[in-house]
Amino acid sequence: MIKFIAKLMVICGSLGWMLVAAAADNSPVGYWKTIDDVTGQPKSILQIKETSNHTLYGKVVKVFPQAGQDPNPVCKACEGEKHNQPIIGMTILENLTQSQDDPTLWTGGSILEPKTGKVYHCNIQVMDGGEKLNVKGYIGIPTFGRSQTWIRAGRSG
Secondary structure, eight states: OHHHHHHHHHHHHHHHHHHHHHHHHTOOOEEEEEEOTTTOSEEEEEEEEEOTTSEEEEEEEEEOOOTTSOSSOBOTTOOGGGTTOBSTTOEEEEEEEEOSSOTTEEEEEEEEETTTTEEEEEEEEEEGGGTEEEEEEESSSGGGSEEEEEEEEEOOO
């Protein structure tokens, strides 16, 4: 009987660690490489963090300027407190909350496009075992939005 209980404890412990690992794969927390829609080249690295109230936000930590572009760009098109502020260090992703029905989906947030200064509603979904992030920005309803796929650049956060 003791051997059976010991085996059962090992199995339960292993299952618990597998669930923790699976949950980590669903987390968007970490570093993400954004890709330019037109050129297909890396555009920036964004760090996504989770707040104490379990919402996500993301800051630009690096930009990959194209030839002739400023290596330290500012958001000329932004309004309010972000106008003419450096894009590196700027929070562009805010207030995403995890879906009750799908742990890979985070909804209800907003995303800023520094090039245009426009702010869109935003949903994100972790894909491919946590290696890709589908980012959807939209006005009105998600059906008519624009999606990008970001590539994981690291998990530290």
